Amino acid sequence: MTITPALIGFGEAGSTFALAGDWAARVFDIKTAGDDRASMLARYKDCGVTGADSLAGALLGACAVISVVTADQALAVAEAAAQVIEKDALFFDMNSVAPDTKRAAATAITAAGGRYVDVAVMSPVNPARMGVPLLVSGPHADAGCAALGDFGFSKVRAVGDAVGRASTIKMLRSVIFKGMEALTAECVLACQKADVLDDVLGSLGAEWPALADYRLDRMMVHGVRRAAEMEESAKTLESLGVEPLMTRGTIERQRTLGRLGISPIPDTLDAKLERLTRT
Numbered sequence: 001m002t003i004t005p006a007l008i009g010f011g012e013a014g015s016t017f018a019l020a021g022d023w024a025a026r027v028f029d030i031k032t033a034g035d036d037r038a039s040m041l042a043r044y045k046d047c048g049v050t051g052a053d054s055l056a057g058a059l060l061g062a063c064a065v066i067s068v069v070t071a072d073q074a075l076a077v078a079e080a081a082a083q084v085i086e087k088d089a090l091f092f093d094m095n096s097v098a099p100d101t102k103r104a105a106a107t108a109i110t111a112a113g114g115r116y117v118d119v120a121v122m123s124p125v126n127p128a129r130m131g132v133p134l135l136v137s138g139p140h141a142d143a144g145c146a147a148l149g150d151f152g153f154s155k156v157r158a159v160g161d162a163v164g165r166a167s168t169i170k171m172l173r174s175v176i177f178k179g180m181e182a183l184t185a186e187c188v189l190a191c192q193k194a195d196v197l198d199d200v201l202g203s204l205g206a207e208w209p210a211l212a213d214y215r216l217d218r219m220m221v222h223g224v225r226r227a228a229e230m231e232e233s234a235k236t237l238e239s240l241g242v243e244p245l246m247t248r249g250t251i252e253r254q255r256t257l258g259r260l261g262i263s264p265i266p267d268t269l270d271a272k273l274e275r276l277t278r279t
Helices: 014-022 037-047 053-059 070-080 099-113 125-131 142-153 165-194 197-204 208-239 245-258 267-275
Strands: 006-008 027-028 064-066 091-094 115-121 134-137 154-162
Touching: 006 014, 006 053, 006 142, 014 037, 014 125, 027 053, 027 154, 037 134, 053 070, 064 070, 070 091, 070 099, 070 208, 091 099, 091 142, 091 197, 099 115, 099 208, 115 142, 115 165, 134 165, 142 154, 154 165, 165 197, 165 208, 165 267, 208 245, 208 267
Parallel strands: 006 027, 006 064, 064 091, 091 115, 134 154
Antiparallel strands: 115 134
């Protein structure tokens, strides 16, 4: 690896990449400014990274920056990074946001002299880690792909020179994948109450009990973040003249389950449903 990227955000994606890529990176996460500071500093130490007390401190001298924050903070982070980014630094926006949001972020980074790269993360970062599929677009896509390969990512593909193309693919794909999660949750919750769970899942196929368990698990753990991402999918649909009727339902179902804050998550589908039906 020729360079080490600075990291903005140290949630599941940031910490996974830092560990799997063996990056001795400088990191800034907004949680270090609040009540979670002690736990965040401990996580930095465990992952072998250096925590910065400010965004400017993390980006100082960095010729590559990876932004992995929540969807609702992606643009604000890009605009803040534009105030301190090094000239010609690559800015990898890996956040799950609408193409218009990516284009606005690109405008800020480009005006500051940085090189903006639209990156779409096309599957959960775990267990894939550095093998997670990445789509890359924008005028600096080729340079971005080369750098991502140097960082240790093994499945990187350029999809065009327009900022927003990679994110469009991601957002419209999420309409299906996260929508199926929401539909599955709605179905199995009703099946549990009607005492027909085994009959319905059995009629769908042998893989469905495990699939339903996995989908419900993801919503209970990440529902709030997934809802924020789906808000961006709704914006994408609207920008294309398609009314996001089904996607609005996905947003509500994802957010509702995520906000329950159940922890630890029960291990089995039956246990999850039993817990949810008495909440």
